[in-house]
Amino acid sequence: MVIDAPRPARARSAEEKNRRRDDILRAAERLWTTTAYADLSMNQVAREARLAKGTLYLYFDxxxxxxxxxxxxxxxxxxxxxxxxxxxxxxxxxxxxxxxxxxxxxxxxxxxxxxxxxxxxxxxxxxxxxxxxxxxxxxxxxxxxxxxxxxxxxxxxxxxxxxxxxxxxxxxxxxxxxxxxxxxxxxxxxxxxxxxxxxxxxxxxxxxxxxxxxxxxxxxxxxxxxxx
Amino acid sequence: MVIDAPRPARARSAEEKNRRRDDILRAAERLWTTTAYADLSMNQVAREARLAKGTLYLYFDxxxxxxxxxxxxxxxxxxxxxxxxxxxxxxxxxxxxxxxxxxxxxxxxxxxxxxxxxxxxxxxxxxxxxxxxxxxxxxxxxxxxxxxxxxxxxxxxxxxxxxxxxxxxxxxxxxxxxxxxxxxxxxxxxxxxxxxxxxxxxxxxxxxxxxxxxxxxxxxxxxxxxxx
Amino acid sequence: MVIDAPRPARARSAEEKNRRRDDILRAAERLWTTTAYADLSMNQVAREARLAKGTLYLYFDxxxxxxxxxxxxxxxxxxxxxxxxxxxxxxxxxxxxxxxxxxxxxxxxxxxxxxxxxxxxxxxxxxxxxxxxxxxxxxxxxxxxxxxxxxxxxxxxxxxxxxxxxxxxxxxxxxxxxxxxxxxxxxxxxxxxxxxxxxxxxxxxxxxxxxxxxxxxxxxxxxxxxxx
Amino acid sequence: MVIDAPRPARARSAEEKNRRRDDILRAAERLWTTTAYADLSMNQVAREARLAKGTLYLYFDxxxxxxxxxxxxxxxxxxxxxxxxxxxxxxxxxxxxxxxxxxxxxxxxxxxxxxxxxxxxxxxxxxxxxxxxxxxxxxxxxxxxxxxxxxxxxxxxxxxxxxxxxxxxxxxxxxxxxxxxxxxxxxxxxxxxxxxxxxxxxxxxxxxxxxxxxxxxxxxxxxxxxxx
DNA sequence: CATGAATGAGCCTTCATTCAT
DNA sequence: AATGAATGAAGGCTCATTCAT
Structure with missing residues (x-):
């Protein structure tokens, strides 16, 4: 349904990887301003970042x-x-x-x-x-x-x-x-x-x-x- | 480690019930000094207090x-x-x-x-x-x-x-x-x-x-x- | 708090026992008209009958x-x-x-x-x-x-x-x-x-x-x- | 009794997912013919479907x-x-x-x-x-x-x-x-x-x-x- | 007889993490 | 690199039933 997200185009260079890492942090930040840590699942972060759950674990253990x-x-x-x-x-x-x-x-x-x-x-x-x-x-x-x-x-x-x-x-x-x-x-x-x-x-x-x-x-x- | 505790099997009087409530609090306290809240399950508290899990919920909702x-x-x-x-x-x-x-x-x-x-x-x-x-x-x-x-x-x-x-x-x-x-x-x-x-x-x-x-x-x- | 209930005065005779049994059934009936079976606990029945939970089990297994x-x-x-x-x-x-x-x-x-x-x-x-x-x-x-x-x-x-x-x-x-x-x-x-x-x-x-x-x-x- | 089932480890395509969903329904059905609903736990269904309990909840809320x-x-x-x-x-x-x-x-x-x-x-x-x-x-x-x-x-x-x-x-x-x-x-x-x-x-x-x-x-x- | 504290098996559900694709 | 299906341990909690009082 959500079309306007041409995100996951493989981050190859170090710079791109940093950008992606930053995307995740930005998503987490947006959620963090409104949600308590315990109520904030990795699923939500992934969705907010328009990435798959597993991708998060490529950037953060x-x-x-x-x-x-x-x-x-x-x-x-x-x-x-x-x-x-x-x-x-x-x-x-x-x-x-x-x-x-x-x-x-x-x-x-x-x-x-x-x-x-x-x-x-x-x-x-x-x-x-x-x-x-x-x-x-x-x-x-x-x-x-x-x-x-x-x-x-x-x-x-x-x-x-x-x-x-x-x-x-x-x-x-x-x-x-x-x-x-x-x-x-x-x-x-x-x-x-x-x-x-x-x-x-x-x-x-x-x-x-x-x-x-x-x-x-x-x-x-x-x-x-x-x-x- | 676990030695049989001489404790009334059932807390009938208000006083006994307070004592039992206190037992539970003491058990929670003992665990609390060594364990983070999130890692501390009601199961553990029950075990530490030598009570069934359900009993805890008689004293605390x-x-x-x-x-x-x-x-x-x-x-x-x-x-x-x-x-x-x-x-x-x-x-x-x-x-x-x-x-x-x-x-x-x-x-x-x-x-x-x-x-x-x-x-x-x-x-x-x-x-x-x-x-x-x-x-x-x-x-x-x-x-x-x-x-x-x-x-x-x-x-x-x-x-x-x-x-x-x-x-x-x-x-x-x-x-x-x-x-x-x-x-x-x-x-x-x-x-x-x-x-x-x-x-x-x-x-x-x-x-x-x-x-x-x-x-x-x-x-x-x-x-x-x-x-x- | 609830004072007006002089109920539990030991049912001795067979007749009294029948009456008590009936009390329980009446209580169950009152609850039954408004509540689904699964949502209807023995606790509620006991409270409604102004009896202890255990007493119910003296009359019904x-x-x-x-x-x-x-x-x-x-x-x-x-x-x-x-x-x-x-x-x-x-x-x-x-x-x-x-x-x-x-x-x-x-x-x-x-x-x-x-x-x-x-x-x-x-x-x-x-x-x-x-x-x-x-x-x-x-x-x-x-x-x-x-x-x-x-x-x-x-x-x-x-x-x-x-x-x-x-x-x-x-x-x-x-x-x-x-x-x-x-x-x-x-x-x-x-x-x-x-x-x-x-x-x-x-x-x-x-x-x-x-x-x-x-x-x-x-x-x-x-x-x-x-x-x- | 339990023989290893040749089943794709992960259902990726929509078709595979439908198949898996069907697996779960079939498992539930098998149990249902012999067991009352109340006695039928999701645990059992999961076991019968050879899946983890959590997986069931991916397909049914x-x-x-x-x-x-x-x-x-x-x-x-x-x-x-x-x-x-x-x-x-x-x-x-x-x-x-x-x-x-x-x-x-x-x-x-x-x-x-x-x-x-x-x-x-x-x-x-x-x-x-x-x-x-x-x-x-x-x-x-x-x-x-x-x-x-x-x-x-x-x-x-x-x-x-x-x-x-x-x-x-x-x-x-x-x-x-x-x-x-x-x-x-x-x-x-x-x-x-x-x-x-x-x-x-x-x-x-x-x-x-x-x-x-x-x-x-x-x-x-x-x-x-x-x-x- | 009556009580109600205690039990504990068992429930459904969640979610960080893994791994086959 | 990216995915997202699968995992499964662990969670809090309920409630019919028992039994010490």
Whole structure:
């Protein structure tokens, strides 16, 4: 019935294979914005990508690897986006840093939901080597952020991790307890708003705190040096 | 391994039934510490509890309700424990409050993992009334904490929510990315330590922040009153 | 919560036991008018009878025996009712006989549905002796009808069997194919009407036919006798 | 018992798929002749068809749809067979029509049992569209019979419906009450015979009756026309 | 007699993955 | 490279029946 899909024309070159891999990821992404992981079958992904189920397994060994790859993409995109913003703004004060990070983290619900997945079901049923590679790559990507942040790399890394933790923590929160109106069972209208404002508060608190620590450390190391 | 358990063959009285219900929860808990939710079948729980599968369904309508009940237990225990500590210490300063909360939140990994479940799979396939009751009960329980905290109830509630969000955020974090040694794939020895120290930092930051806000608000309302 | 039920006061005498047995049958009957056999659990029957599940099994060995007993009751009631009508009307012509039988068979949907059950699920999982007794009793009861019918017992028996067969045949028919509107899937408004009119036609046809046969046989036997 | 079946491992073409679908139907049919519907699990069907359980669900969405398809097959076969006979015989008189229909309905026990199912359990748990299609298709098929019957289509349809009702009525009858020897509990040797002869009597009666009505109606309509 | 907690075989169905084509 | 039919383990859950109380 559906005619307008001249898709499966054998991906021969590496480039074509990448394109096909990307098609699958795009299909998974489209479904992911509306469907919970458990309710999302490989069958659906295949249909959405207009490919056969088996083809998916030519590009991803398991369902989990597929979504891990999707997460990787989103993380990279976020890092790129964040780097961009930091380069433009060159933030100096903790408030500026928080502003920049907050700005870079808006409308990232899909990413946050994927991050929640990471600790829940992803990394099971994934080739260990792939998991390791994923982390290595992530670390490398994060390195790109360092040079635009006014703090030492360790401090920056901690900040980013807190950003991560707080984001998924509040994501989870807004999806569960406070996400539903206790009376009607309907999703609360201001759950999203709560998420934003509390996420902001937590982030600013932590950034301030870490920034102060970082400054103190640098001063002390300067003094150490001065004392030599 | 399986030794015959001296247990009444039939739970007739309400008390016995509560005990049996508890048996089931304990069995689920034992398995839960070592097994992911998706890999944990009702069959296993039944075996672990030395009961027939059908018996489980006399006490819990669905798998989800069983684990929701387990979460409820843990939450109540935590609240009780926390109330206890707060009553003993009567913390005044933000630092004291943070100390108390940190102390009350040690060794709560199972609770944190259950909380992650809450937003992920629990509350699906649960009678809506039960979900509502769960939230109502939780709110009521949280109320107990208010009177021992040196801040206004709204501020206290926000603090507890941040505690919740930060706890599950770092739980997730430590279970995924940093939870494994990049080289060996083994769980990092210091993942737990990282969790503790970063969780502490985040909590202190937020408590300080909120406490300052709270004080400001109270002062301004005092001034308002004074100005009348 | 339900207080107004002082039921389970131990049925000691035979009479009390009969009453309790009847309670159960009445409960089953009430449910049966609205619910399909497969959707009707012993639990429901017990609740409806305000008795414990186990108590049902003191009076009926299996679910099937319970409903077989219910069918027996309905059959007896029908036979009694029919005998009554026949005694009053003393029908002579086939048309009168058909009229009487049709009148006695109105509004018997529950009975017809039970008869359908008989060939489908009842008689499985029933003690063979009970099944035999059921048939013996039914035959005996049917004997009561013979003396009020203007035909020989064998002919009368055949008529009744045809009545039975045609009744359940059209019952089944009106419950399936023609029972639903092909367009909307809703139960057809005139399914009941179809049942009545076609049932009447079939019954009259068969009664006429058998009556003619019966008369012929009697004449011939008279002639035989006369010829002696 | 189980000998390796030379069957294509995968049904690729539409034709092969039809064959496989047929395999499943044949397996279900074999079991159906000896087993009651409720005692007949998809597991058994799968084993009998030498397929995995899941494969069954590639061809039929539910157990009920499988048996509805089986019924459809039998009905079509019967209609084809009947049409054939009618075409050959070109019956004119009611007796000839009855003869033809009786001949076409011999040895149809499986079909009759399936028809009983239809009103009892089939059409539950079936996609409504499929149920509707089933009825539509049946009506269409029945239309094929019309042109070879010497009566108006409405009369013919009524005859066929009576055939249906009487067939399942007597089927039910012979399977239950009179189907077992009251003494031994064994299936009566002459149950089949009773079925045949009484079914014949009922059918002839109804056909005669309806034929007379039909002729009367045609005459009156002729007269109406003549009167114009 | 009455209870209702406990049983457990068995149900239908799903879906990630494999592999013949 | 692509397909999609086939797999089959595993799932949650039901309910007639039993039996300890």
């Amino acid at each position: 398991t369902k989990e690897e597929l979504f891990l790859a999707l997460l990787g993409e989103h993380l990279n995109a976020w890092i790129t986006h964040t780097t961009e913003i930091l380069r433009e703004r060159q933030p100096r004060t903790p408030a500026q840093v928080s502003d920049a990070l907050l700005h870079s983290s808006e409308t990232l619900t899909p990413l946050r939901r994927l991050l929640v997945l990471l600790g829940t079901v992803l990394e099971r049923n994934v080739r260990p080597e792939l998991a390791t590679e994923f982390r290595r790559d992530l670390d490398a990507q994060l390195g790109r952020v360092f040079e635009y942040m006014p703090y030492s790399p360790p401090t920056t890394l901690r900040m980013l991790r807190h950003l991560y933790a707080v984001a998924i923590g509040w994501q989870q929160f807004s999806e569960s307890l406070s996400g539903m109106d206790p009376a009607t069972g309907e999703p609360t209208r201001d759950a999203q708003w709560t998420f934003q404002s509390e996420f902001e508060l937590a982030l600013r608190s932590v950034v301030d705190h870490l920034a102060a620590q970082d400054t103190a450390e640098q001063n002390s190391s300067v003094q150490d040096t001065a004392g030599e | 669905t798998k989800e309700e069983l684990f929701l009940a387990l979460l409820g237990e843990h939450l109540n225990a935590w609240i009780t424990h926390t109330t206890e500590i707060l009553r003993e210490r009567q913390p005044r300063t933000p630092a004291q409050v943070s100390d108390a909360l940190l102390h009350s939140s040690e060794t709560l990994t199972p609770l944190r993992r259950l909380l992650v479940l809450l937003g992920t799979v629990l509350e699906r396939n649960v009678r809506p009334e039960l979900a509502t009751e769960f939230r109502r009960d939780l709110d009521a329980q949280l109320g107990r904490v208010f009177e021992y905290m040196p801040y206004s109830p709204p501020t206290t509630l926000r603090m507890l929510r941040h505690l919740y969000a930060v706890a599950i955020g770092w739980q997730q974090f430590s279970e995924s990315l940093s939870g494994m040694d990049p080289a060996t794939g083994e769980p990092t020895r210091d993942a737990q330590w990282t969790f503790q120290s970063e969780f502490e930092l985040a909590l202190r930051s937020v408590v300080d922040h909120l406490a300052a806000q709270d004080t400001a608000e109270q002062n301004s309302s005092v001034q308002d009153t004074a100005g009348e | 299996t679910k099937e025996e319970l409903f077989l007993a219910l069918l027996g009751e309905h059959l007896n009631a029908w036979i009694t009712h029919t005998t009554e009508i026949l005694r009053e009307r003393q029908p002579r012509t086939p048309a009168q006989v058909s009229d009487a039988l049709l009148h006695s068979s109105e509004t018997l949907t529950p009975l017809r549905r039970l008869l359908v059950l008989l060939g489908t699920v009842l008689e499985r999982n029933v003690r063979p002796e009970l099944a035999t007794e059921f048939r013996r009793d039914l035959d005996a009861q049917l004997g009561r009808v013979f003396e009020y019918m203007p035909y020989s017992p064998p002919t009368t028996l055949r008529m009744l069997r045809h009545l039975y067969a045609v009744a359940i045949g059209w019952q089944q028919f009106s419950e399936s194919l023609s029972g639903m509107d092909p367009a909307t899937g809703e139960p057809t408004r005139d399914a009941q009407w179809t049942f009545q009119s076609e049932f009447e036609l079939a019954l009259r046809s068969v009664v006429d036919h058998l009556a003619a046969q019966d008369t012929a046989e009697q004449n011939s036997s008279v002639q035989d006798t006369a010829g002696e | 539910t157990k009920e749809e499988l048996f509805l398809a089986l019924l459809g097959e039998h009905l079509n076969a019967w209609i084809t067979h009947t049409t054939e006979i009618l075409r050959e015989r070109q019956p004119r008189t009611p007796a000839q029509v009855s003869d033809a229909l009786l001949h076409s309905s011999e040895t149809l026990t499986p079909l009759r049992r399936l028809l009983v199912l239809l009103g009892t359990v089939l059409e539950r748990n079936v996609r409504p569209e499929l149920a509707t299609e089933f009825r539509r298709d049946l009506d269409a098929q029945l239309g094929r019979v019309f042109e070879y019957m010497p009566y108006s289509p409405p009369t013919t349809l009524r005859m066929l419906r009576h055939l249906y009702a009487v067939a399942i009525g007597w089927q039910q009858f012979s399977e239950s009450l009179s189907g077992m020897d009251p003494a031994t509990g064994e299936p009566t040797r002459d149950a089949q015979w009773t079925f045949q002869s009484e079914f014949e009597l009922a059918l002839r009666s109804v056909v005669d009756h309806l034929a007379a009505q039909d002729t009367a109606e045609q005459n009156s309509s002729v007269q109406d026309t003549a009167g114009e």
